[in-house]
Amino acid sequence: MDFDDTREEAAWRAEVRAFLEQHRDDGTDRDTVWDTGTARTWQATLYDAGFVGVTWPVEAGGRGGTPMQQAIIDQEMSRLDLPPLINLIGIGMCGPTVIVHGSADQKQRYLKRLLRADDIWCQLFSEPAAGSDLAGLRTRAVRGGDSDNGGDNSHWLVNGQKVWTTRAHQSDYGILLTRTDPDVPKHRGLTMFVVDMKAPGVTVRPLRQMSGGADFNEVFFDDVVIPDAERLGDVGDGWRVALTTLMSERLSLGGGGTGIGPRAETVARHVAEHLGALSPDRQALVRQQLGKAYVAVLGARYTGYRQLSRISRGELPGPEASAGKLSGTRSARDLADLAVRVLGADARVAGGFWQELQAGLPGMAIAGGTDQVLRNIIGERVLGLPAEPRADKGVTFKESLAAERGTP
Amino acid sequence: MNFDLDQEHRDLADAARDFLSATASPAAARAMLDDGATVRPGRAELVKSGFATITIPEHAGGGGGSVLDLAVVAEQAGRLLAGPSLVTFARAAVLLAGDDRLADLAGGDRSVAVVDHDGPVLDAVGADTFLALRDGALVCGPGTVTAREPIDPTRGLGDVTLGDTEELVPDAAERWLHGERVGRTILAAEGLGAAARVLEIGVAYAKERYAFGRAIGSYQAVKHLLVDAYVEVEQLRSLVWWAAWAADHAPDELPLASAAAKAAAATTLEQAAEAVIQVHGGIGFTWEHDAHLYWRRSKVDRFLLGDDVSAYDEVARLAVTR
Numbered sequence: 001m002d003f004d005d006t007r008e009e010a011a012w013r014a015e016v017r018a019f020l021e022q023h024r025d026d027g028t029d030r031d032t033v034w035d036t037g038t039a040r041t042w043q044a045t046l047y048d049a050g051f052v053g054v055t056w057p058v059e060a061g062g063r064g065g066t067p068m069q070q071a072i073i074d075q076e077m078s079r080l081d082l083p084p085l086i087n088l089i090g091i092g093m094c095g096p097t098v099i100v101h102g103s104a105d106q107k108q109r110y111l112k113r114l115l116r117a118d119d120i121w122c123q124l125f126s127e128p129a130a131g132s133d134l135a136g137l138r139t140r141a142v143r144g145g146d147s148d149n150g151g152d153n154s155h156w157l158v159n160g161q162k163v164w165t166t167r168a169h170q171s172d173y174g175i176l177l178t179r180t181d182p183d184v185p186k187h188r189g190l191t192m193f194v195v196d197m198k199a200p201g202v203t204v205r206p207l208r209q210m211s212g213g214a215d216f217n218e219v220f221f222d223d224v225v226i227p228d229a230e231r232l233g234d235v236g237d238g239w240r241v242a243l244t245t246l247m248s249e250r251l252s253l254g255g256g257g258t259g260i261g262p263r264a265e266t267v268a269r270h271v272a273e274h275l276g277a278l279s280p281d282r283q284a285l286v287r288q289q290l291g292k293a294y295v296a297v298l299g300a301r302y303t304g305y306r307q308l309s310r311i312s313r314g315e316l317p318g319p320e321a322s323a324g325k326l327s328g329t330r331s332a333r334d335l336a337d338l339a340v341r342v343l344g345a346d347a348r349v350a351g352g353f354w355q356e357l358q359a360g361l362p363g364m365a366i367a368g369g370t371d372q373v374l375r376n377i378i379g380e381r382v383l384g385l386p387a388e389p390r391a392d393k394g395v396t397f398k399e400s401l402a403a404e405r406g407t408p
Numbered sequence: 409m410n411f412d413l414d415q416e417h418r419d420l421a422d423a424a425r426d427f428l429s430a431t432a433s434p435a436a437a438r439a440m441l442d443d444g445a446t447v448r449p450g451r452a453e454l455v456k457s458g459f460a461t462i463t464i465p466e467h468a469g470g471g472g473g474s475v476l477d478l479a480v481v482a483e484q485a486g487r488l489l490a491g492p493s494l495v496t497f498a499r500a501a502v503l504l505a506g507d508d509r510l511a512d513l514a515g516g517d518r519s520v521a522v523v524d525h526d527g528p529v530l531d532a533v534g535a536d537t538f539l540a541l542r543d544g545a546l547v548c549g550p551g552t553v554t555a556r557e558p559i560d561p562t563r564g565l566g567d568v569t570l571g572d573t574e575e576l577v578p579d580a581a582e583r584w585l586h587g588e589r590v591g592r593t594i595l596a597a598e599g600l601g602a603a604a605r606v607l608e609i610g611v612a613y614a615k616e617r618y619a620f621g622r623a624i625g626s627y628q629a630v631k632h633l634l635v636d637a638y639v640e641v642e643q644l645r646s647l648v649w650w651a652a653w654a655a656d657h658a659p660d661e662l663p664l665a666s667a668a669a670k671a672a673a674a675t676t677l678e679q680a681a682e683a684v685i686q687v688h689g690g691i692g693f694t695w696e697h698d699a700h701l702y703w704r705r706s707k708v709d710r711f712l713l714g715d716d717v718s719a720y721d722e723v724a725r726l727a728v729t730r
């Protein structure tokens with residue numbers, strides 16, 4: 001057992017650290033979070049230095065590096081409190097899906113531009129009627145528009161609606177999960193595409209979040225034409241393709257040292273600055289709250305290191321990796337709540353960094369698998385507890401829709 | 409980074425389990441409650457096996473092993489509710505470093521207990537040599553023990569009145585603190601074993617007990633209760649390994665790591681034991697069922713080596729000054 005970097009890892013860390021420290025002002029610039037131009041430039045700077053997509057194959061624009069190298073970058077970025085890259089969803093989810101299921105031509109056209117944030121990508125999975133139960137989605141893709149148009153099979157016509165699509169309003173491309181066959185069980189009739197977000201018929205409407213910001217959107221597809229060459233994987237094989245996306249998400253959420261919400265160290269420093277102004281009774285209560293959240297964060301962090309150790313041995317993260325996200329959504333809220341509380345008189349009014357932060361955290365327990373869905377996954381796949389009976393088993397998508405509507 | 413147990417640790421865990429399970433078990437713990445049976449495997453056997461004296465140097469007759477080695481064994485001991493606690497041996501190895509009495513302990517000629525200032529002492533029952541901190545000095549001597557009515561009899565708690573003591577180390581505050589931190593680490597490792605085991609019992613029952621035509625583990629109210637305990641147990645495992653590693657290799661990290669492990673162990677074992685009682689329904693509330701034996705362990709251990717409240721407080725104090 002050890003926490004040491006190997007010689008190569010240490011050299012890599014030194015290289016990453018030196019670069020980040022030299023360029024950190026470009027990255028911590030407030031504009032990086034809000035202004036897409038600055039954020040794209042920052043990601044391109046990092047890519048050109050060799051620090052984006054290191055685990056991707058060389059022919060995909062990456063470096064063919066190890067997950068450990070990526071983890072070291074994540075750790076060093078987090079150490080300097082640098083914000084996540086603008087194209088995180090592209091790098092963590094869309095790109096890996098294209099790498100596994102895309103054609104040579106798609107890889108050639110998309111991947112390097114994605115890594116440099118020349119193009120920004122979004123993930124078009126969730127719909128108004130399909131979130132946790134993703135396979136219940138309704139957006140239709142029909143080959144050649146419809147069956148009697150003279151057999152033009154070179155393109156698809158898409159109609160439907162997606163929702164909660166992060167960064168759709170800034171995106172150039174998206175991976176789009178559609179239903180191509182409603183007459184088979186719902187997991188089987190799906191097909192995945194790359195969609196040009198600037199194509200005619202694509203309408204993006206920003207949705208305002210409870211935090212006041214508008215990072216996610218509803219996206220409408222009205223007779224959008226997608227060339228068949230933009231299909232990812234086989235027709236009807238979209239569920240398997242989507243699993244690649246979701247697995248990659250797990251990998252990108254897995255490692256130790258980075259997490260959800262504020263860094264515990266940052267909150268502790270903030271609490272330290274305000275502690276002296278509180279009565280001794282209050283100080284003791286604040287320390288209990290900080291201690292509890294801090295232990296939870298340390299527990300998750302060191303559990304992340306165990307996962308990282310397995311990854312560095314070449315194993316893939318299993319469903320137990322969901323535990324880190326599950327506990328992180330709780331401890332992040334506890335930390336933010338405490339950080340706001342110690343502001344005293346200002347705690348009940350908006351406008352500060354911590355107040356803004358706290359309003360964003362409830363979404364973390366919903367995005368990327370709700371807390372309840374993650375508990376189901378851990379319970380069933382790690383503890384081996386039986387799944388719940390499901391009402392949609394053994395019926396076609398159409399039949400399950402009819403059942404939901406209460407029609408026989 | 410290689411934050412995982414090595415093969416030799418896994419082998420050590422297997423060997424410890426084989427040895428301990430020959431005598432220690434929840435049934436043995438229940439027998440102590442029922443008719444005052446003695447603790448299993450007991451002091452003499454534990455010492456003879458060499459497991460208890462792992463962290464005592466070889467020249468003093470111990471195993472010359474690491475705190476992590478001992479933590480690996482302690483997890484197995486916790487699973488079986490074995491006694492006496494390895495905490496006492498771990499602390500004694502620190503406190504008696506360089507003293508002849510350590511060889512006596514390793515040779516089975518002395519039964520040591522470590523006297524904290526705050527009430528009934530862990531494994532005082534059956535001890536003949538007591539270590540204490542008095543006015544900043546480490547002292548040692550005989551004492552009289554009054555056993556107290558046990559919640560968890562495997563912990564051997566008793567009030568200790570020290571007899572004539574001898575000063576072993578004059579300025580021993582640092583050494584005492586270090587012993588406490590190593591002790592907290594081993595206590596947390598025993599808590600980890602107990603929590604992991606009781607959770608296994610709960611998960612197994614949730615798969616076999618049926619209600620309303622299906623296994624109760626398929627109901628989310630039950631499933632999620634167990635999952636929450638599982639997440640805590642795995643995080644506790646990480647904290648225990650970190651604290652043990654820090655005790656061996658990174659003294660700067662030990663204060664935070666051992667306080668975090670102690671606090672997490674206290675809350676996790678309690679949470680797991682209560683969840684598993686709940687999952688069992690009526691049978692979980694019976695004397696015959698093992699669940700309450702783990703519950704008893706949790707209700708006592710949370711107060712040992714400082715309670716969870718003081719451990720959380722320590723974590724926070726360290727965090728704000730880091």
Ligand SMILES: Cc1cc2nc3c(=O)[nH]c(=O)nc-3n(C[C@H](O)[C@H](O)[C@H](O)COP(=O)(O)OP(=O)(O)OC[C@H]3O[C@@H](n4cnc5c(N)ncnc54)[C@H](O)[C@@H]3O)c2cc1C
Nearest residue numbers: 123124125126130131132164165166363366367368370372
């Ligand atoms: C900030 C944010 C960003 C997002 N970004 C994207 C994105 O970029 N792309 C994208 O495709 N989607 C995105 N989403 C959508 C997200 O994936 C879904 O919101 C999520 O999967 C939940 O689906 P839902 O909103 O339809 O809620 P529902 O699935 O309707 O869930 C409602 C409630 O029911 C519970 N529930 C549902 N099923 C079960 C079950 N089997 N057992 C127990 N409880 C259950 C849920 O836990 C929840 O509490 C984002 C969401 C958020 C909040």
